[in-house]
Amino acid sequence: MxxxxxxxxxxxxxxxxxxxxxxxxxxxxxxxxxxxxxxxxxxxxxxxxxxxxxxxxxxxxxxxxxxxxxxxxxxxxxxxxxxxxxxxxxxxxxxxxxxxxxxxxxxxxxxxxxxxxxxxxxxxxxxxxxxxxxxxxxxxxxxxxxxxxxxxxxxxxxxxxxxxxxxxxxADDRLKVHGRLSTHVLDNHTGKPASGVAVELVELAKLGDSRVIARAVTNADGRTDQPLIGGRPLPIGRYELKFSVGQYFAERSVPMSDPPFLDEIPLRFAISEPEGHYHVPLLVTPWSYSTYRGS
Amino acid sequence: MxxxxxxxxxxxxxxxxxxxxxxxxxxxxxxxxxxxxxxxxxxxxxxxxxxxxxxxxxxxxxxxxxxxxxxxxxxxxxxxxxxxxxxxxxxxxxxxxxxxxxxxxxxxxxxxxxxxxxxxxxxxxxxxxxxxxxxxxxxxxxxxxxxxxxxxxxxxxxxxxxxxxxxxxxADDRLKVHGRLSTHVLDNHTGKPASGVAVELVELAKLGDSRVIARAVTNADGRTDQPLIGGRPLPIGRYELKFSVGQYFAERSVPMSDPPFLDEIPLRFAISEPEGHYHVPLLVTPWSYSTYRGS
Amino acid sequence: MxxxxxxxxxxxxxxxxxxxxxxxxxxxxxxxxxxxxxxxxxxxxxxxxxxxxxxxxxxxxxxxxxxxxxxxxxxxxxxxxxxxxxxxxxxxxxxxxxxxxxxxxxxxxxxxxxxxxxxxxxxxxxxxxxxxxxxxxxxxxxxxxxxxxxxxxxxxxxxxxxxxxxxxxxADDRLKVHGRLSTHVLDNHTGKPASGVAVELVELAKLGDSRVIARAVTNADGRTDQPLIGGRPLPIGRYELKFSVGQYFAERSVPMSDPPFLDEIPLRFAISEPEGHYHVPLLVTPWSYSTYRGS
Amino acid sequence: MxxxxxxxxxxxxxxxxxxxxxxxxxxxxxxxxxxxxxxxxxxxxxxxxxxxxxxxxxxxxxxxxxxxxxxxxxxxxxxxxxxxxxxxxxxxxxxxxxxxxxxxxxxxxxxxxxxxxxxxxxxxxxxxxxxxxxxxxxxxxxxxxxxxxxxxxxxxxxxxxxxxxxxxxxADDRLKVHGRLSTHVLDNHTGKPASGVAVELVELAKLGDSRVIARAVTNADGRTDQPLIGGRPLPIGRYELKFSVGQYFAERSVPMSDPPFLDEIPLRFAISEPEGHYHVPLLVTPWSYSTYRGS
Missing domain, CATH: 1.10.3330.10 (Oxo-4-hydroxy-4-carboxy-5-ureidoimidazoline decarboxylase)
Known part of the structure; x- marks a missing residue:
């Protein structure tokens, strides 16, 4: 348009x-x-x-x-x-x-x-x-x-x-019609942002098939260069973020069990506010992780 | 026998x-x-x-x-x-x-x-x-x-x-041939063990279909009455524990978004030590959760 | 008596x-x-x-x-x-x-x-x-x-x-007059219970001096052999648990900054139910920690 | 100058x-x-x-x-x-x-x-x-x-x-001689940034007295308007951040024990990189909290 x-x-x-x-x-x-x-x-x-x-x-x-x-x-x-x-x-x-x-x-x-x-x-x-x-x-x-x-x-x-x-x-002002979904991976094993972690965002569907709607790799600050969803309303629905942490720690030669205790970590959550900011971070070691609705 | x-x-x-x-x-x-x-x-x-x-x-x-x-x-x-x-x-x-x-x-x-x-x-x-x-x-x-x-x-x-x-x-002694997989759900919203949480253990398979191998509901102490796997070696493999926390908080009238930010929480992990004790707890609020390999 | x-x-x-x-x-x-x-x-x-x-x-x-x-x-x-x-x-x-x-x-x-x-x-x-x-x-x-x-x-x-x-x-039955204060240290860096961690329990006082009321070292399961307070009611009041995690990680040659980002970790909390069970665990890496009222 | x-x-x-x-x-x-x-x-x-x-x-x-x-x-x-x-x-x-x-x-x-x-x-x-x-x-x-x-x-x-x-x-370029210490308080009880939390930064001293070097109140995003230390190198040393979370939750009528399980939360950490960015957040409910070295 x-x-x-x-x-x-x-x-x-x-x-x-x-x-x-x-x-x-x-x-x-x-x-x-x-x-x-x-x-x-x-x-x-x-x-x-x-x-x-x-x-x-x-x-x-x-x-x-x-x-x-x-x-x-x-x-x-x-x-x-x-x-x-x-x-x-x-x-x-x-x-x-x-x-x-x-x-x-x-x-x-x-x-x-x-x-x-x-x-x-x-x-x-x-x-x-x-x-x-x-x-x-x-x-x-x-x-x-x-x-x-x-x-x-x-x-x-x-x-x-x-x-x-x-x-x-x-115009100079903007209508508040966009939301934002972002993530951040913190490596609590080394106390640094986790860079190079492959991230996948899946829209989960009851009706029909779930589908991958974004793929990214975390940058030096442990974030994705672009929001996972941005510049538009966030569709109300259920999502899964997948983080390839097994591969991340393996590439850094961190001692792990075989198979690794944690490999692909899924975070499953729902979006209910299309104009909101959803920050869904992952704090992770090879043996533990946390997530929360951040800001 | x-x-x-x-x-x-x-x-x-x-x-x-x-x-x-x-x-x-x-x-x-x-x-x-x-x-x-x-x-x-x-x-x-x-x-x-x-x-x-x-x-x-x-x-x-x-x-x-x-x-x-x-x-x-x-x-x-x-x-x-x-x-x-x-x-x-x-x-x-x-x-x-x-x-x-x-x-x-x-x-x-x-x-x-x-x-x-x-x-x-x-x-x-x-x-x-x-x-x-x-x-x-x-x-x-x-x-x-x-x-x-x-x-x-x-x-x-x-x-x-x-x-x-x-x-x-x-005999009076036992061979060390059994492992144990257990869980524990702590409700950090109210500072109490989460009782009445439906838990499902799925064995994930690359080959063929994943299948539910245990179902339980947490008791007053937030644990399952029986270990999720016990009295036998833990089969080496990949698993997913699913916790119905949306339902748990809804039953307690805890304010949540609609759909709830967290509903069914999957914890995905691998077992590599068949004779080990795997304790995989969930610390949870309607807006955050953590897990770790415990003991 | x-x-x-x-x-x-x-x-x-x-x-x-x-x-x-x-x-x-x-x-x-x-x-x-x-x-x-x-x-x-x-x-x-x-x-x-x-x-x-x-x-x-x-x-x-x-x-x-x-x-x-x-x-x-x-x-x-x-x-x-x-x-x-x-x-x-x-x-x-x-x-x-x-x-x-x-x-x-x-x-x-x-x-x-x-x-x-x-x-x-x-x-x-x-x-x-x-x-x-x-x-x-x-x-x-x-x-x-x-x-x-x-x-x-x-x-x-x-x-x-x-x-x-x-x-x-x-008698065969017991009056419910005792409480229990316990802790548990989980090393999320290696995915194991943290044994050998020096723990100190201090009763904080507004009136007069704070004083150390228990000292212990965690055992192979990351717990103390005895509850920090047990066999009596828990005195209502404010407490601080101190964990020497800097020393623990240093003894295991875990890479840390100098001085270590985390050294002695204080967990400050209050007891309000003298007959309750207070479980105050520490989940820790050299760069992160969590605690919660457990059970 | x-x-x-x-x-x-x-x-x-x-x-x-x-x-x-x-x-x-x-x-x-x-x-x-x-x-x-x-x-x-x-x-x-x-x-x-x-x-x-x-x-x-x-x-x-x-x-x-x-x-x-x-x-x-x-x-x-x-x-x-x-x-x-x-x-x-x-x-x-x-x-x-x-x-x-x-x-x-x-x-x-x-x-x-x-x-x-x-x-x-x-x-x-x-x-x-x-x-x-x-x-x-x-x-x-x-x-x-x-x-x-x-x-x-x-x-x-x-x-x-x-x-x-x-x-x-x-000049157009800047020398890399400054560090930054920041915090962020996330209220995992309500899934929102915690605004209005009183924060105090204390420089801990072996030699002489510890002293408060910054005081702030978290803003709508759960952050402080200014970094706790910024525009200068971070002095190598030991610090304690104190968060008045008991007061925060009390003002929001969140059910708590009396005295509150968590009231003033101290996070004790050391700074070793004067030119680094230390982000020390607090994720908190009335019954649990976490911190980590963030970015």
Whole structure:
């Protein structure tokens, strides 16, 4: 997606402004039209707050129309017919483009059950989720009242639009839409950061296969050069970090048993705050280790 | 196997003595015959030491015959033809009765390669091993010299006979042939032993499927009532202990994230000393944990 | 104190029974007289429960007389005049025989303030306390109502008498009046118990000087042969355990910085449950350590 | 000390250059005179390397004169007579201006013994030391050969001059003469950084009194706003960090025993690398804690 500066947005003609924001909220140019009159915006946070205020102030039937303008999750027919580029990217980020037939069926059941009850599609900001957590979210929301789900749908539209604005608009301030997952390996045997440790991050799945989503080797400070996940929301879900400590200590000729007491160490944890910072360090000797949610 | 007391063995006629010890060393009554003359034994350790001395003192060709009297590991034909009851039990304990066709093929390759090189069967005390570690042991031993392997085979016969004596003979002393794997869960959130934590021990396998070999729930002291493995050698191999700490803290209404940061905690480790004591504790809060090789 | 078996107590004449229990409750033979009629006792717990029931059932003025029969804590004049042997031992155990003039003055202020308000001496089971915690207990209790303090005084008489019965009577059951403080040093550098580590236990004092109350060296299992405190209640108070780990690692030629990053490690903690089991282990490498309240 | 930029130094007249560097090496303008001819310097590291090369290249008697131009450590008479401002600051930084009479006597013994043996004063870069470590360094060096001590003295002059250059010269590069001591408190009870924890850093002394050298309160990230020691070398010595965790947990109404099991936690460690980064974190619950040398 090409980017535009906030000052250009502030200076643009109404037509250009509306066109620029066309895809921030799915098929709903009326929002951008109202926003145009509220310019200038001093920051992207103010812009997003104004956008949400426009939606909140709309008549109930207009809000409903907005909700109904959204596609079904993982809808086969809709994907064939074509989603907005934004929707496609977002759904793919949660792996919704890699569903097995059984998974498609599961999502279709979800969508249909939700539509049947509420009369509008189930909306969720998929960039904040894994396939597992989407299904869990659905199960939590299906028993809700209609008015609760209208509120929840607008909340999710708010999150989706914030992420889209974050990608689209260059401004001095940043929306708080990204999280970060990092690690750090401390070698308590020698009292130094452990460098050269192979690290693998696996997204665990109940639905379908677990998959490796990041691989790295620790640097001289025992950290990875890049966060394991960064520059995006952390998908809610279950993860496993794997550290090849047997190989690390073997390369340093540290006395170990054969096979080594500790070889590949798995740390299994869940992410529940997509915009949070998860620091999951490993303090390790050939005979012991610790981990904790750090900061 | 029915048991016999050491004092009865000491008092028995030579014929009865030899008959009682018939299966301690595979198809080799001459050993018991020589041992009969060395009675009385003050303990089972002395008996086993004498047994090993008889083997060590034998002529090379007698030693070779002893080695050749042993069956192939997991040999399909031999199992069909019938092993001694002791051999059958031992091989089953390492899962050699649950081999897939591919695994049979792997063991057959091993046996044949070994036989081809050394002219006698590959002998290993299987009760001290998992399938994985047997294959690894084979790979380590195949490059050896013949004289090294004769020494190693006799060593393994020593371990096999020690375990068989341990089961057969009731004496005041015990042979040091058993190991112990235990755990302990400390709840550092409340400063108390964690009781009621579901624990699962899995034997990890490269060859074939991993399998749960023990399940327990921690008691008031945070321990399991029985060792996770005890009363036998600890099979050399890789293991995973799984602790259901999410459920434990949820039942105590401890504030947690949703999904919980820590839910099922896996501790992955290897056992290399079958006669050792492995204590693998878990110190845990909803946000941190540690483990170490304890005692 | 010489001991007597519960069966002898059950079989004794009333006079002998009363004489044997003479000093279990300070200057109050009427209690033993009533207890004599409730024999036989199946255990020392039942005997103590009966003793407390006799006190609870007494008329208020009798209870008051019982309370008044107790000496002041650390009273100089009373010590000169002579306490019962039991009181002397107990007061000495908390260091009340080693008070500086300033400390005597502090205790005298406490005693007088308490006596002035309540009209009876401040009673506390000193074997469960350090000097610091006695003064703290006094401060907590001084604002209480009279009826609360009568209840508290009887509670403390119950604890004092339980400890005296525990020393006096030999029975099949034991009163739960002892605590235990233990430690365990695990060397996470080599994955073994740390043997040969010098350990020192210091009772920390606000009032007067801190003093070493136990010294030990860890055995082959990384533990001390005897509990650091055992066979008595754990005095409520603040403690420091000191472990000479620098020396331990130096003797094993483990590479360390100079001076060693960790040398003498202090673990500072408080005991609040005199009848509890406090296990305070140390998991240590030359560069890291952990401790926790264990079990 | 007023500062000067490297470019100004490069452009200065020889006289001004020598005057500017007058006090970088004690009473030895000949060094600056030689350096003047080697300009321009691209960085302060290159300048310092050149300075050391000038000293190394000097005749033995010139080197000896340079060494002899240095004052005695903590010399009473010399302090009365006046040291260079630099020497005074440096000696004060190690507390040499706060010596008791007994300590003065100890340093005088050291100085005299050293002078008697070697014929020149004992030189050490005191900013890298505590009083204790200076005396320990002296004891290590006194048995050395004269030629070893000439080399060591020049090494220390190198360290002293590097620190003086670091303060004097503004350049694009920095000399690696500073260390850093930092901490971090993680609350494993709630899975968050512990903010608001009072922290105290004590320099432990064998010689004279221990003294508090830093006080701080942890911020929202569980760290102190400033390093506990920074912007200078870390004095070699023994330290204790004290964390008021009892108060921290009490303020958050976390259930604890009374008195709290953990209240003020002391972490005792030594610094041996003045230019290193020592990160000494505390992972803590009301019932457990860990520390390690981090990075």
């Amino acid at each position: 090409s980017q535009i500066s906030l000052s250009d947005l502030n200076a643009a003609s109404k037509v250009d402004f509306v066109s620029a924001l066309a895809n921030v909220v799915e098929y709903s140019p009326w929002i951008a039209e109202q926003l145009a009159g509220k310019r200038p915006f001093v920051g992207v946070n103010q812009l997003h707050t104004a956008l949400m205020a426009v939606i909140q102030a709309a008549e109930p039937e207009v809000q409903l129309a907005l909700i109904r303008a959204h596609p079904d999750l993982a809808g086969k027919t809709q994907r064939a017919a074509g989603l907005t580029a934004e929707s496609t990217d977002e759904q793919n980020s949660a792996g919704l483009d890699r569903l097995s037939d059984a998974e498609y069926a599961a999502f279709e059941r979800v969508n249909n059950a939700y539509r049947d009850k509420f009369g509008f599609p189930y909306i969720v900001c998929v960039r904040r989720h894994t396939k597992d957590s989407v299904l869990r979210d659905f199960e939590t929301r299906l028993p809700n009242l209609v008015k609760t789900e209208i509120r929840r749908a607008i909340e999710e539209i708010g999150r989706i639009s914030a992420l889209r604005l974050d990608q689209l608009v260059v | 029915s048991q016999i007391s050491l004092s009865d063995l000491n008092a028995a006629s030579k014929v009865d003595f030899v008959s009682a010890l018939a299966n301690v060393v595979e198809y080799s009554p001459w050993i018991a015959e020589q041992l009969a003359g060395k009675r009385p034994f003050v303990g089972v350790n002395q008996l086993h030491t004498a047994l090993m001395a008889v083997i060590q003192a034998a002529e090379p060709e007698v030693q070779l015959a002893l080695i050749r009297a042993h069956p192939d590991l997991a040999g399909k034909t031999q199992r069909a033809a019938g092993l001694t009851a002791e051999s059958t039990d031992e091989q089953n304990s390492a899962g050699l009765d649950r081999l897939s066709d591919a695994e049979y093929a792997a063991f057959e390759r091993v046996n044949n390669a070994y036989r081809d090189k050394f002219g006698f069967p590959y002998i290993v005390c299987v009760r001290r091993h998992t399938k994985d570690s047997v294959l690894r042991d084979f790979e380590t031993r195949l490059p050896n010299l013949v004289k090294t392997e004769i020494r190693r085979a006799i060593e393994e016969i020593g371990r096999i006979s020690a375990l068989r004596l341990d089961q057969l003979v009731v | 010489s001991q007597i078996s519960l069966s002898d107590l059950n079989a004794a004449s009333k006079v002998d029974f009363v004489s044997a229990l003479a000093n279990v409750v300070e200057y109050s033979p009427w209690i033993a007289e009533q207890l004599a009629g409730k024999r036989p006792f199946v255990g020392v717990n039942q005997l103590h429960t009966a003793l407390m029931a006799v006190i609870q059932a007494a008329e208020p003025e009798v209870q008051l007389a019982l309370i008044r029969a107790h000496p002041d804590l650390a009273g100089k004049t009373q010590r000169a005049a002579g306490l019962t042997a039991e009181s002397t031992d107990e007061q000495n155990s908390a260091g009340l025989d080693r008070l500086s003039d300033a400390e005597y003055a502090a205790f005298e202020r406490v005693n007088n303030a308490y006596r002035d308000k309540f009209g009876f001496p401040y009673i506390v089971c000193v074997r469960r306390h350090t000097k610091d915690s006695v003064l703290r207990d006094f401060e907590t209790r001084l604002p209480n109502l009279v009826k609360t303090e009568i209840r508290r005084a009887i509670e403390e008489i119950g604890r004092i008498s339980a400890l005296r019965l525990d020393q006096l009577v030999v | 007023s500062q000067i930029s490297l470019s100004d130094l490069n452009a200065a007249s020889k006289v001004d250059f020598v005057s500017a560097l007058a006090n970088v090496v004690e009473y030895s303008p000949w060094i600056a005179e030689q350096l003047a001819g080697k300009r321009p310097f691209v960085g302060v590291n290159q300048l310092h390397t050149a300075l050391m090369a000038v000293i190394q290249a000097a005749e033995p008697e010139v080197q000896l004169a340079l060494i002899r131009a240095h004052p005695d450590l903590a010399g009473k008479t010399q302090r009365a007579a006046g040291l260079t401002a630099e020497s005074t600051d440096e000696q004060n930084s190690a507390g040499l201006d706060r010596l008791s009479d007994a300590e003065y006597a100890a340093f005088e013994r050291v100085n005299n013994a050293y002078r008697d043996k070697f014929g020149f004063p004992y030189i050490v870069c005191v900013r890298r030391h505590t009083k204790d470590s200076v005396l320990r360094d002296f004891e290590t060096r006194l048995p050395n050969l004269v030629k070893t001590e000439i080399r060591r003295a020049i090494e220390e002059i190198g360290r002293i001059s590097a620190l003086r250059l670091d303060q004097l010269v503004v």
